[in-house]
Every structure is written in structure tokens, then in C-alpha cells.
Amino acid sequence: MPTRPRKTPLRKTRTRSRPSPRLARSPRSSHARPASREKWVYLFDEGRADMKDLLGGKGANLAEMVRIGLPVPPGFVVTTRACNAFLSEGSRFPEGLWAQELAALRKLEKRTGRSFGDPENALLVSCRSGAKFSMPGMMDTLLNLGLNDAVVEGLASETGDARFAQDAYRRLVQMFGTVVLGLPHEPFEQVLERYRHQRGLQNDSALPLEDLKAITEAFQSLIREKAGRDFPQDPVEQLRLATEAVFRSWKGKRAVDYRNAAGIPHDLGTAVNIVTMVFGNRGEDSGTGVVTTRNVSTGEREMEGDYLSNAQGEDVVSGARPTLRISALKELHPKLYAQLGRICQKLERHFRDVQDVEFTIEQGRLWVLQTRDAKRTAQAAVRIAVELVGERLLRREEAVLRVKPEQLDFFLHPQFAPDDKKAARERGDLLATGLNVSPGAASGVVAFDADTAERWSREEKKAVIMVRPETKPDDVHGMLAARGILTSRGGRTSHAALVARQFGKPAVVGVSEMEVDCERRQLTVAGRVLREGDTVSIDGTTGEVFAGRLETLIPDLKDPYILKLLKWADDFRELGVYANADYPRDARKARELGAEGIGLCRTEHMFFEKDRLPHVQRMILARTDAERDEALARLLPFQREDFLGLFRTMEGQPVTIRLLDPPLHEFLPNHDGLLHDVTELETRLELRKGRPGTAELEEQLARKRRMLEAVESMREANPMLGLRGVRLGIHLPSLVRMQVRAILEAACQCAREGMRVLPKIMIPLIAHSNELRVEKETLESEARAVMKEQGQKVAYQFGTMIEVPRAALTADQIAEEAEFFSFGTNDLTQTTYGISRDDAETGFLSEYLHKRILPENPFATLDQRGVGSLMELAVKLGRKTRPGLDLGICGEHGGDPKTISFCHRLGLDYVSCSPYRVPIARLAAAHAALASR
Numbered sequence: 001m002p003t004r005p006r007k008t009p010l011r012k013t014r015t016r017s018r019p020s021p022r023l024a025r026s027p028r029s030s031h032a033r034p035a036s037r038e039k040w041v042y043l044f045d046e047g048r049a050d051m052k053d054l055l056g057g058k059g060a061n062l063a064e065m066v067r068i069g070l071p072v073p074p075g076f077v078v079t080t081r082a083c084n085a086f087l088s089e090g091s092r093f094p095e096g097l098w099a100q101e102l103a104a105l106r107k108l109e110k111r112t113g114r115s116f117g118d119p120e121n122a123l124l125v126s127c128r129s130g131a132k133f134s135m136p137g138m139m140d141t142l143l144n145l146g147l148n149d150a151v152v153e154g155l156a157s158e159t160g161d162a163r164f165a166q167d168a169y170r171r172l173v174q175m176f177g178t179v180v181l182g183l184p185h186e187p188f189e190q191v192l193e194r195y196r197h198q199r200g201l202q203n204d205s206a207l208p209l210e211d212l213k214a215i216t217e218a219f220q221s222l223i224r225e226k227a228g229r230d231f232p233q234d235p236v237e238q239l240r241l242a243t244e245a246v247f248r249s250w251k252g253k254r255a256v257d258y259r260n261a262a263g264i265p266h267d268l269g270t271a272v273n274i275v276t277m278v279f280g281n282r283g284e285d286s287g288t289g290v291v292t293t294r295n296v297s298t299g300e301r302e303m304e305g306d307y308l309s310n311a312q313g314e315d316v317v318s319g320a321r322p323t324l325r326i327s328a329l330k331e332l333h334p335k336l337y338a339q340l341g342r343i344c345q346k347l348e349r350h351f352r353d354v355q356d357v358e359f360t361i362e363q364g365r366l367w368v369l370q371t372r373d374a375k376r377t378a379q380a381a382v383r384i385a386v387e388l389v390g391e392r393l394l395r396r397e398e399a400v401l402r403v404k405p406e407q408l409d410f411f412l413h414p415q416f417a418p419d420d421k422k423a424a425r426e427r428g429d430l431l432a433t434g435l436n437v438s439p440g441a442a443s444g445v446v447a448f449d450a451d452t453a454e455r456w457s458r459e460e461k462k463a464v465i466m467v468r469p470e471t472k473p474d475d476v477h478g479m480l481a482a483r484g485i486l487t488s489r490g491g492r493t494s495h496a497a498l499v500a501r502q503f504g505k506p507a508v509v510g511v512s513e514m515e516v517d518c519e520r521r522q523l524t525v526a527g528r529v530l531r532e533g534d535t536v537s538i539d540g541t542t543g544e545v546f547a548g549r550l551e552t553l554i555p556d557l558k559d560p561y562i563l564k565l566l567k568w569a570d571d572f573r574e575l576g577v578y579a580n581a582d583y584p585r586d587a588r589k590a591r592e593l594g595a596e597g598i599g600l601c602r603t604e605h606m607f608f609e610k611d612r613l614p615h616v617q618r619m620i621l622a623r624t625d626a627e628r629d630e631a632l633a634r635l636l637p638f639q640r641e642d643f644l645g646l647f648r649t650m651e652g653q654p655v656t657i658r659l660l661d662p663p664l665h666e667f668l669p670n671h672d673g674l675l676h677d678v679t680e681l682e683t684r685l686e687l688r689k690g691r692p693g694t695a696e697l698e699e700q701l702a703r704k705r706r707m708l709e710a711v712e713s714m715r716e717a718n719p720m721l722g723l724r725g726v727r728l729g730i731h732l733p734s735l736v737r738m739q740v741r742a743i744l745e746a747a748c749q750c751a752r753e754g755m756r757v758l759p760k761i762m763i764p765l766i767a768h769s770n771e772l773r774v775e776k777e778t779l780e781s782e783a784r785a786v787m788k789e790q791g792q793k794v795a796y797q798f799g800t801m802i803e804v805p806r807a808a809l810t811a812d813q814i815a816e817e818a819e820f821f822s823f824g825t826n827d828l829t830q831t832t833y834g835i836s837r838d839d840a841e842t843g844f845l846s847e848y849l850h851k852r853i854l855p856e857n858p859f860a861t862l863d864q865r866g867v868g869s870l871m872e873l874a875v876k877l878g879r880k881t882r883p884g885l886d887l888g889i890c891g892e893h894g895g896d897p898k899t900i901s902f903c904h905r906l907g908l909d910y911v912s913c914s915p916y917r918v919p920i921a922r923l924a925a926a927h928a929a930l931a932s933r
């Protein structure tokens with residue numbers, strides 16, 4: 001056997017060889033000292049798992065596996081610093097690197113008892129990329145380095161398998177042409193296709209020896225012709241060029257796109273791993289596979305993955321051949337299956353997390369080629385974190401920290417409505433069931449390539465399902481733009497599955513009965529033909545594929561693992577989590593999801609209801625107080641019912657009610673529309689002049705004119721900064737009295753029924769403490785009156801929003817009147833920046849973000865430096881006046897994890913967000929508290 005390395009002896013006494021601090025400086029600054037002093041190359045037994053910065057994730061973990069005695073083929077790692085030095089020095093090896101790489105190669109030869117380029121006894125290696133964070137398939141790897149025209153003959157006679165040797169050589173020349181020399185794949189594939197066709201074969205594995213020889217020669221001439229150079233026969237030159245190619249692949253388009261999407265910095269560089277080759281294609285007692293130590297879709301505790309007999313690693317990942325489930329290995333080789341199981345367990349215990357493991361079996365001997373923390377769905381992440389606590393591998397706080405708050409979004413995401421799904425099945429719209437590799441439901445139009453998917457989604461704002469036979473790293477931009485991914489080939493660890501899971505995209509892969517024809521841009525399945533642009537629905541949770549669009553709904557949060565994790569989160573967090581809810585149904589949802597109060601009830605939403613709007617308009621347009629009071633009296637019972645509903649739902653938890661906030665014109669018809677109507681009526685009347693039946697038209701016109709006049713009299717140049725918020729309340733005190741009356745009547749009724757209530761009345765848009773004082777008087781006199789009438793006392797609080805800079809700057813004065821503050825960060829951001837959100841987000845703000853003038857949209861993530869400083873000041877000043885001042889945030893930022901962590905540091909009492917973000921906020925608040933421990 002050519003390449004069976006002896007088992008690497010485990011060195012018990014290891015000398016720690018980490019880079020000294022001096023050498024850890026950047027390559028530029030190392031000019032002062034001889035650069036050759038830097039250690040660029042580490043043998044596997046010189047590294048360990050915590051050296052990922054230097055050795056990359058793959059290299060550091062290979063080293064760690066050697067350290068804990070797992071069967072890893074011998075090898076060494078060229079550091080990420082070497083890569084960075086190479087890239088920044090105009091593609092030149094830094095001084096000392098090549099000598100160290102050759103020295104490591106000599107050691108590898110010694111350890112394996114083989115020698116690189118020796119036809120009698122050849123050492124073959126792979127040259128693999130591997131950055132600090134795994135970027136599956138995004139960079140390059142070369143296999144079978146060390147083969148040439150002579151070595152291939154030696155390998156053939158040594159193994160007695162000339163076909164195998166020739167196939168390995170064929171692969172090397174092909175990879176060399178494409179990866180190192182950058183030639184396109186097609187001409188190589190065309191050669192292969194020609195030979196397959198001549199023999200009437202489906203795949204390469206049955207091509208006879210003489211064909212493989214001819215193919216290898218054809219590949220060599222292709223290289224000569226297209227790259228203007230020969231395929232290097234010198235193995236050492238192969239190694240050098242391969243190392244350079246892997247370095248360069250860090251800057252490849254695929255890799256750059258992926259890093260952008262995954263938020264990986266661009267200056268990390270990749271390490272290069274040189275690994276002794278082992279072969280899974282040496283017959284039926286050989287094979288290769290990828291397993292995750294648990295099911296990474298559901299989190300279940302079972303090994304999951306793909307296996308291929310008599311194949312090499314890249315065949316599994318590429319989806320080129322249909323794979324077997326890993327359980328097939330149990331039937332084929334029970335002993336090896338058991339050994340793999342033990343290795344997986346050991347890896348899990350050692351790394352304290354679920355692993356994604358590449359292995360190869362060469363003639364009955366198992367080798368591990370890679371391990372990394374497995375990518376997983378949100379559902380799996382939660383279950384795994386909780387179960388690892390049960391297995392005593394993690395502490396609760398670690399489990400809580402293992403799940404990113406945003407991941408919980410998945411649980412609150414739409415799934416297909418069961419009824420609609422049933423109906424679709426009955427209609428015969430269930431087309432097929434494939435592998436359910438990334439959960440969630442998605443409907444959209446079919447796009448057959450990544451560019452189309454991206455274009456339709458970005459430019460035409462369509463929901464797109466990207467459909468491919470299989471996906472490749474070049475397709476990632478389309479996958480990111482699509483709502484879901486559907487492929488006809490590939491297994492659970494295929495590229496499509498991996499990427500989909502990582503980015504939380506629903507995906508169904510390996511729908512083998514579906515034929516995808518990207519040329520003719522159609523797919524055929526279950527006797528139906530769908531063309532590009534037709535609609536499909538995929539259920540990544542079950543693997544089902546439907547024709548047409550299906551209704552979705554948001555499921556209840558009842559997964560037992562997430563409930564447990566959130567309970568732990570609640571134990572750690574210090575911030576309260578409230579919800580913004582205007583109706584009892586929102587409040588109910590919020591409580592179900594764990595909210596402990598309502599931080600914002602926007603009463604204007606109630607005013608917009610169809611049966612109320614006419615009264616609201618009459619109230620606004622009233623010419624006398626009596627008219628206005630009449631309209632308000634009609635609104636009162638509605639409002640009372642609204643509040644009653646909220647109080648009953650919240651059962652004594654705080655309910656923060658904001659008095660009417662928006663400018664009044666929002667309740668009236670649109671000005672331009674009215675103008676249009678008036679002009680039209682006028683023309684129609686003109687035409688009908690003198691004829692009968694105009695009286696009705698005239699009346700209509702008069703009504704419209706009155707409305708137009710009223711709207712015009714209320715028109716403001718800057719309504720956002722105009723008569724709204726507290727200003728409105730001061731302008732129309734009877735409105736405030738009506739709202740306060742409704743709140744207190746409802747509260748008294750609850751109290752009479754023996755129910756606890758805690759209303760918090762909140763005044764918006766305060767800029768000066770005098771405004772608050774005036775409001776407070778109106779409000780308190782009305783409250784006293786109601787309680788007297790009702791013969792019932794209820795406790796309520798009076799407070800304000802902080803949403804203009806002056807309020808923050810004078811918070812000490814404001815706190816004299818207010819018992820609580822709630823930061824309205826939407827308006828506070830608008831008024832601090834002086835930016836009108838509605839105009840900006842569709843206009844210049846996107847330009848700013850694109851040009852990176854602003855790093856983030858301040859309406860999505862709180863601007864801590866600017867807006868945050870005002871908040872900090874308001875907290876300080878407010879608490880100086882009133883130490884027990886209750887503080888919260890109710891802007892949309894209240895559900896953003898980064899902002900939540902900031903609010904924790906500010907010492908707020910609670911955050912309030914939309915009901916569906918409550919679980920995310922609970923977890924984020926726990927993260928914030930744990931981080932500050």
C-alpha cells in the first residue's frame with residue numbers, strides 16, 4: 001500500500017511551540033529582524049485547537065485530533081500569516097517559508113517511510129485551504145500531489161491497481177489545470193464526457209484504464225495549449241504552485257462573497273494544510289463520508305450523514321453521485337461503523353459541541369480528515385444546547401450563550417398552514433418529497449440560476465425559489481437572495497444543504513424524481529412541467545415540494561427545548577421584557593411569548609378602526625366645543641372597551657398607554673386626493689349645467705370642499721415636527737380627558753371585579769417640563785373625577801416618552817413631573833439626526849449605507865454614540881431627581897439584540913418590542929447580563 005502512513009506515535013511530552021509575541025507581529029513590522037526567524041510551518045503535532053488564528057480551523061483541529069490520539073494522516077500546516085505575507089508582498093513567499101515547508105515535507109517522508117516523487121515508494125499529499133472560520137468549499141484544495149508520469153507507474157505496480165493509480169493522476173492533472181492554472185472546467189469535463197459517451201457510461205468510475213490514460217494525456221495537452229506551460233512533472237514544483245494557489249484562493253470571488261455574507265473579516269488569510277493522502281477509492285472495503293455527530297436539522301441525538309463506497313471525499317460533497325445514508329455503513333462494515341461512532345463521541349466530548357466530521361476508509365482502515373463545530377438549524381441549535389447541559393458537557397449559562405438571539409427568529413417564522421397543505425395534497429399539488437435539510441416554509445417563483453434569482457429578488461422584489469440540479473460555491477449569491485432552495489441531487493451534507501442551514505434558508509435537496517433542465521429552463525416532476533417564473537412552495541421541515549403558493553402561519557412556541565432555554569435565559573437576565581401591543585390579541589400573543597407587560601399601546605391605532613374613524617373626523621372638524629364633546633362622547637365607550645381588554649389580558653402587569661400622538665391630518669383624507677375629487681366634481685357639474693339631477697352632485701361637492709378646506713387649514717410644512725404628541729393634547733384638552741377617563745373607568749371596573757391593574761399613562765413628544773405640568777393637571781383632575789364617580793381607587797402612574805433631544809438634556813426637570821421615562825428611539829433618532837425617516841429610508845439613507853458614510857441604519861440598530869449619549873444623559877439626570885425612576889425603551893430598537901445589550905449597560909428597567917421579538921429580547925437580555933458578569 002503506497003500511502004498508508006504508520007500510525008503517528010503520540011508524543012506524550014509535548015513542547016509547546018506557540019509563536020513568540022515578537023513573531024506575532026505583522027509581516028511588515030518584522031522587517032527589522034530577519035523574517036526567516038518566523039515559524040511559518042507547524043507539524044500537526046506542534047499545534048492545537050486554540051491556534052485557529054494561526055493555523056486556521058481545519059489545521060488547528062487536525063492538530064488537536066492528533067493530540068488526542070485519533071487516526072489522522074500525518075501532515076503539517078502553513079500559517080495564515082504566511083498567506084497574508086504572500087498576498088501583501090505581491091505574491092512572493094516570505095523569506096524562510098519555502099525552506100520550512102520543504103523541511104516539514106522531509107519530516108513527513110520520514111514519518112510515513114515514503115518519499116515525495118519516488119516512483120518506487122511515493123508519498124502523495126493533499127494541499128488544502130482552511131481559514132479560521134470554516135467556509136465550506138469556498139476556497140481551493142488539491143489532491144494527489146506528487147504524481148507524475150513515472151510515479152503513476154510505480155503506484156500502479158505497488159498497489160496492483162493500475163486503474164486506480166491512473167484515475168488519481170487524471171484527477172490531479174485536472175485539478176491542477178483548473179485550480180492552479182485557473183483554466184475553465186468545461187474543456188476538461190468535455191473530454192470526460194466524450195469518453196463516457198463512447199463507452200455508453202453514466203459516470204467516470206467505470207472508465208477503463210486505457211481511457212484514463214488517454215484522458216490524462218488529453219488533459220496535459222489542454223494545459224499546454226491553454227495555459228502555455230507543461231503540467232509540472234516535478235512534485236516539489238507541484239507543491240509550491242499548489243500552495244500559492246491556495247493562498248490566492250483567499251481572494252477568489254466566491255470566498256470574498258461568502259465572507260461578505262457571513263460577516264467574516266477579509267484580513268484573516270487562509271492556512272494551507274499538507275496532508276498525506278489516504279484513498280477511499282481502493283475497492284469495496286474503501287469509502288468516504290461526512291457525518292455530523294448529531295442530526296443538525298432537528299438536533300436529535302443520532303449520527304447523521306452521507307457515505308459513498310469506493311469513492312473520494314470530493315464525490316460526496318459535490319453531490320456528483322447519489323450517496324447512502326451513514327446507516328448503510330453499519331450494514332457494510334459494522335466494526336468500522338462502531339469505531340466511527342466512538343470517534344464521534346470522543347470528538348463531541350472533547351470539543352463540547354456537535355461536530356461535522358470528514359472521514360475516509362482505505363482498505364478497512366478509518367482515517368479522520370477534518371472536524372469542525374457543525375453548522376446547524378436554529379431548531380437543532382436550541383435542542384443541542386439544552387441536551388448538552390443534560391449531558392453535563394455545558395453549564396446553563398454556556399448553553400444560553402450558544403444560541404444567538406436572532407436564531408430564535410426561526411421559531412417565530414411562517415410555516416405552511418396545515419389546512420392549506422392538506423388542500424394542496426388533495427388537489428394533487430404535492431409534487432415530490434425530497435430531503436428536508438433546512439427547515440421553514442417558502443413559496444416563490446422558480447429561477448434556474450443564481451444570477452436570475454438575485455436579479456428577480458433584488459430588482460423586482462420577487463420571492464424566488466432557486467432551483468438547480470445541485471449548487472456550487474459560485475451559486476451562493478443567488479441562494480442568499482432566494483427565499484428557498486430546491487435541488488434534484490445532493491445529500492444532507494451537500495453544498496446546498498450546508499449553505500441553506502447556515503443562512504436559515506428553507507431547503508429541500510435530492511429530489512431525485514425531479515428533472516431540472518437549466519438549458520430549457522423548466523423542471524419536470526410527477527408528470528408536470530414547471531417553467532421559470534412559475535410558483536412553487538417548499539417545506540424544508542418535511543421535504544415536501546408543492547406546485548403553487550401555500551398560505552403560511554406562525555406557529556405557537558411550544559418546542560420544549562426552546563421553552564427550557566428561554567426559562568434559563570429569564571433566570572440570568574436583569575432587564576424586563578415588555579411588548580408593544582395595541583390590541584388584546586397582540587397582548588395575548590406577547591404574554592404567551594413571555595412578555596411581562598405592555599411597554600407601548602399606541603391609542604391612535606384604535607382611532608383608525610372603520611367604525612370609529614367617522615367620529616374621530618367629526619371630533620377633528622368640530623367647529624364648537626359642544627360638537628367636539630359630542631364626538632368624543634361617542635368615542636369614549638370604544639376606548640374603554642379597548643383598555644378593558646388590555647387590562648384583562650395582562651392581569652395586573654403594567655400597561656403603558658400613550659395618549660394620542662400623530663398629527664391629526666393622518667385621520668383625514670389625503671389632500672391631493674381631495675383636490676382631485678373636487679376638481680372632478682366641478683367639471684362634471686359644469687357639463688351637466690341646467691340638467692336635472694345635479695342637486696346630489698352639488699351636495700357631494702360642498703362636502704368635499706368643506707373637508708378640503710379643513711385639511712388645508714391643518715396642513716403643516718413639517719407635520720413630523722408640528723402639532724402632534726403633547727402639543728396636540730394641550731391644544732385639545734377634551735381629547736386628553738376622554739382618553740384618561742376611558743383608561744380609569746376601565747381600571748375601576750377591573751378593580752371592582754377584584755382584578756389587579758396597573759395603568760401607566762404616557763405623554764409623547766415632551767420637550768419642556770412645563771408641557772408635562774399642564775398635561776398632568778388636566779389628567780389628574782379627570783382621574784380624580786372618575787375615581788370619585790366610580791367610588792373606586794386605582795393606582796396609576798404618570799410618565800413620559802423621551803424622544804426629542806431637549807427632553808433628554810433637561811431630564812432632571814422632567815423627572816420632577818414624570819414617574820417613568822420610556823425612550824421613543826424612533827423619534828429620538830429622527831430628531832437627533834434631523835432626518836425624516838420616511839424620506840430617508842427610501843432615499844439618501846440607502847446611499848449613505850452603500851457608501852459606508854453610516855456604518856448601520858440608525859433606525860434598525862441604535863446609534864449608541866449619538867442617540868445613545870442622549871439616553872445615557874437622560875438616565876443620569878432623571879435618576880438624580882428621582883432615584884426610583886422607572887426606565888424603558890419602546891422604539892423598534894427595543895427588539896434589536898445589540899441595542900438590548902446597550903440598554904442593559906445603561907441600567908434600564910425593561911425593553912419593549914413587538915410581540916414576535918419578545919423571545920429574542922429575552923435571550924438577548926440574558927446574553928447582555930452574562931456578558932457583563
Ligand code: ADP
Nearest residue numbers: 126128136137141275276277278313314358369
Ligand atoms: P473543503 O474545505 O472544501 O471541505 P477539504 O480540504 O476538506 O476541502 O478537501 C476536499 C475533500 O478532499 C474532502 O472531502 C476531504 O476529505 C478530501 N481530502 C482532503 N485531503 C485528503 C487526504 N489527504 N486524503 C484523502 N482525502 C482528502
Ligand code: MG
Nearest residue numbers: 136137358370
Ligand atoms: Mg472539508
Ligand code: MG
Nearest residue numbers: 764803824827
Ligand atoms: Mg414618537
